[in-house]
Amino acid sequence: MHEPTTEGERAVVASQCAAKLEMTMPTVIDGVDNAVASAYGGWPDRLYLVGADMRVAYQGGEGPFGFKPNELERAIEQHLELVGTAV
Numbered sequence: 001m002h003e004p005t006t007e008g009e010r011a012v013v014a015s016q017c018a019a020k021l022e023m024t025m026p027t028v029i030d031g032v033d034n035a036v037a038s039a040y041g042g043w044p045d046r047l048y049l050v051g052a053d054m055r056v057a058y059q060g061g062e063g064p065f066g067f068k069p070n071e072l073e074r075a076i077e078q079h080l081e082l083v084g085t086a087v
Contacts, residue, residue, distance in 0.1 A: 007032060017064040047072045052083045 004010040010029045018027045030036040045063035048056055049072060058075035060066055 005032060013064065017067070021067060021069060049075050049079060051079055 004013050007029070010032065014027050014029045017023075045067075047058070047060035047063075047067055047069070049058035051057035057079050058072060060068055060072060
């Protein structure tokens with residue numbers, strides 16, 4: 001997969017990701033130097049579900065292309081069934 005090399009390319013990828021995930025919150029991007037990611041340790045991005053037992057019940061793939069909200073939703077539903085809580 002092609003890694004964006006300019007801020008413009010990153011903006012396009014972020015926009016496509018936000019649209020695909022139907023995000024309603026503002027989306028921001030790091031510069032090509034990854035200064036924010038380096039400063040705050042934001043890599044690798046993943047979706048997680050922490051279960052009632054405080055263990056990781058679901059770990060998604062690296063973002064943004066590994067973000068699969070439908071998988072996370074199914075994991076949440078399955079976990080709720082396991083702990084006996086209705087959705």
